[in-house]
Amino acid sequence: MAPSEGVYMTDAETETPDVLVLRNGTHGMPVEQYAAAIRERLPNTTVELARTPAQERAAIENARFVTGMTLDEDLLSAAANLEVFACAYAGTGHLPLDTLEQRHVTVTNASGVHGPNIGEHVLGAILRFARCFHVGARQQRRREWRHYKAHELQGSTVTIVGLGAIGQAVCERLEPFGVETIGVRYSPEKGGPTDEVLGFDGEAFDETLARTDYLVLACPLTETTRGLVDHEAFVTIDPDAVLINIARGPVVDTDALVDALRSNWIRGASLDVTDPEPLPEDHPLWTFENVQITPHNAGHTPKYYERLADIVAENVRRVADDPSATLENQVMP
CATH class of the missing domain: 3.40.50.720 (NAD(P)-binding Rossmann-like Domain)
Structure with a gap:
């Protein structure tokens, strides 16, 4: 089955994906849907979904564009070439922002999705x-x-x-x-x-x-x-x-x-x-x-991943055209 059909790619299939999707989903929706939405918008781009901690750590080593709900210090330490982290939440206070800034990693958020x-x-x-x-x-x-x-x-x-x-x-x-x-x-x-x-x-x-x-x-x-x-x-x-x-x-x-x-x-x-x-x-x-x-439920929408994928896909295109371009929803630097 081809990647565009929603199946994550293993390390054997790609060593350095154009976009790496981390394994945590949100609102009870499978993160596979998020990866599939990005692939649909970027049919000529390699999108890898890491579904286990080991796959995340291996795939992030050379990844330049990573997206996910969170990114802790431990996983960030393995990201040798990270250039952009597209946070899948509107808030970024849970991220190691100081370390990301020191590493000169561009951070975007999901503002507008909700x-x-x-x-x-x-x-x-x-x-x-x-x-x-x-x-x-x-x-x-x-x-x-x-x-x-x-x-x-x-x-x-x-x-x-x-x-x-x-x-x-x-x-x-x-x-x-x-x-x-x-x-x-x-x-x-x-x-x-x-x-x-x-x-x-x-x-x-x-x-x-x-x-x-x-x-x-x-x-x-x-x-x-x-x-x-x-x-x-x-x-x-x-x-x-x-x-x-x-x-x-x-x-x-x-x-x-x-x-x-x-x-x-x-x-x-x-x-x-x-x-x-x-x-x-x-x-x-x-x-x-x-x-x-209500249990922090106002943010739930069946269109969450679709709207988020629109932002991520646009930023992938911008980076491809100009690595120094300002990205949509860029919060730092």
Whole structure:
């Protein structure tokens, strides 16, 4: 069977592939699908999938272009000729970035791959709380035919913290709903798709919280954003507001969130990420009826590998045309 039909190649078949795919998959999808998607886009390129630790270590020795979910120090030490590592996640904080920089390895990420699916996840969470579907579901389980109060999304203020690909996707999907949008980013002078754009300045951010109905966290975890939504933020935010976190768990102070829920300082929360993660079975966040918890699942999409392969294939072409070219989604150097 030919490589284009989705079978990985062994070391005997190729000593130095044009593209090496590491063995870890994601979202429960076989990594073979990722390799096959790259081959489909690069029919004249040798794409090898290393399916065991031994195959990874042998194949990476001479590989110049490698892609995968992660790359640890041990495996990196065996990569004598590595020039590009295409990370299959949007975040790269789990990589040995200092060593990669010292080795002058170009690193790209999967930014933009999650835009449609996470955008839909956020929109679904907002509509769930706007129309109080969680209340209807509870009454359905109890077989109670009883009217309950709901809300309207139209006319609400949605604050989106982080205006990268995901934040922009959220904003695009909110456009038909007649809401006011506020974007928060590190460089507000760059503007954005929201009605207003501001930075992380304390006073401006506090004023925004005070008029926010839905607070969407779509930012990376940095020193600035760690603990951004803390006790003071929950005291400041409108008590009818809903928190939606699809960023990283530590952007929210978990103890402060539990206190806010117990004290009715917010209307509810939709959490795709938590701190700690996974959330322990005995954690109080499981017990709140106005908290929606999904297991870091907003990123799941059946088109993940397809979108990722588009980025990787384009960068393979760029490197082939010009080894010094700037790559799509290049994060370093």
